[in-house]
Amino acid sequence: MPRHISRNPIARVLAMTAALLGAITGAPAAAAEAFPSKPVTMLVAFPPGGPADVLARAMQPAMTKLLGQPFIIENLPGAGGAVAVQRLLSRPADGYTLIMGSPNEAILAPLSNASAKYKPEELALLAPISNHPLVVMARNDLPFTSLEEIIAAGRKPGSQSLSFGSPGHGSMYHIVSEYLAQVTGAKLLHVPYKGATPMMQDLVGQQVDMTILPNLGASIQMLESRKIKALNVLDSRRMPTLPDVPAVSESGIAQKSELVYSIWLAVMAKSGIPDDRLRVLLEASQQAIQSTEMAKALAQSGVQPMKPQSLATSAKFYADETEKFKKMARSIQLTAQ
Incomplete structure (x- = not known):
């Protein structure tokens, strides 16, 4: 007490x-x-x-x-x-x-x-x-099951850039996503929103491919109801509330030590x-x-x-x-x- x-x-x-x-x-x-x-x-x-x-x-x-x-x-x-x-x-x-x-x-x-x-x-x-810890979340029908697969696809010559939403230009989630693209060489397209709420609505509506956010607030219910999916936790270990979602440290990403963020x-x-x-x-x-x-x-x-x-x-x-x-x-x- x-x-x-x-x-x-x-x-x-x-x-x-x-x-x-x-x-x-x-x-x-x-x-x-x-x-x-x-x-x-x-x-x-x-x-x-x-x-x-x-x-x-x-x-x-x-x-x-x-x-x-x-x-x-x-x-x-x-x-x-x-x-x-x-x-x-x-x-x-x-x-x-x-x-x-x-x-x-x-x-x-x-x-x-x-x-x-x-x-x-x-x-x-x-x-x-x-x-x-930040979590990589994606629209349900995105044909990838991990951040490693997204990076591999984004590095292929001639591949189309996947879009990532953020609650706004210059937010931590924008900077981390851009830095991820920079260090891995994956092509990602930033789509800034005016806040997390409209961005998450578009993720559910499959208007944007992915985002990186902490699992707080609205995302908890969206993941539980399977309106969106979680691909990886950007941490050295899994989260108790997302036990089936691998930590980035478990991946084969060469730069995984640079992708731990909270x-x-x-x-x-x-x-x-x-x-x-x-x-x-x-x-x-x-x-x-x-x-x-x-x-x-x-x-x-x-x-x-x-x-x-x-x-x-x-x-x-x-x-x-x-x-x-x-x-x-x-x-x-x-x-x-």
């Missing part, structure tokens, strides 16, 4: 200290405002029902209880996640606005979207939630929040991530919550991820549109 913190333990200590100092020096006791003293909002950069939204709402009951204030989920889709990030950055760095972050909106949107006027370094990773989701914030407020948000987030509601949401995709880690460890992880994706973007010559 997660250890529940009191309404605002750190904030209470700060307030008591301020009151004591006020009694001694005559300074007003209100100098140290209790935090949080009003609702906290978590922005989600994609529409309701998507992976980020599912996890944000799974956190909501525990965060409301732990912070002692309403924890509001606000969906702000658009521009590959840039709309939500720019809203976050327009707010004060006071801890009252957070975002359910991933490489897509935090790192890749500024590299691929000309309207995203911010840098990844303007955000801070507060608490990692989960890491989801996407993380994390509680993120604007850089510059005061340390005392960061500690309150970190402790609450870490407990909410270990909550029963979050465990149920993550179990559907066959992953476990990530272990709690320090702010310094999270900062290093985020810096390393930023550099990794910048290198991939340069490799495929990604341009801002």
Whole structure:
């Protein structure tokens, strides 16, 4: 069972200290405002029902209880996640606005979207939630049963390019698919969509050949009902929820070690929040991530919550991820549109 913190333990200590100092020096006791003293909002950069939204709402009951204030989920889709990030950055760095972050909106949107006027370094990773292996999914009637067969077909002289859909230009799934084509020599044609929902509808409707996504949200039901099929998991091992789908490490693809990919989701914030407020948000987030509601949401995709880690460890992880994706973007010559 997660250890529940009191309404605002750190904030209470700060307030008591301020009151004591006020009694001694005559300074007003209100100098140290209790935090949080009003609702906290978590922005989600994609529409309701998507992976980020599912996890944000799974956190909501525990965060409301732990912070002692309403924890509001606000969906702000658009521009590959840039709309939500720019809203976050327009707010004060006071801890009252957070975002359910991933490489897509935090790192890749500024590299691929000309309207995203911010840098990844303007955000801070507060608490990692989960890491989801990517899955190669295809329309049911595609005459291939593995990524290895797709690559072999795509390398044949005169072969027609297979189409792969992505939720948008510059998304992680776009970059991974382009990088896959680059390192294997397979011919693939990118079809960008405005979000995962219309793309998955076209995959079911056999308008696009394949996609690469985490198995979260709508794809779970689509795979279970056999409206689409899963070919490979881009990981070193199979997923518990897809036991019959081989990991790419089991394939005969020569470049398989370069094709292991997963996407993380994390509680993120604007850089510059005061340390005392960061500690309150970190402790609450870490407990909410270990909550029963979050465990149920993550179990559907066959992953476990990530272990709690320090702010310094999270900062290093985020810096390393930023550099990794910048290198991939340069490799495929990604341009801002």
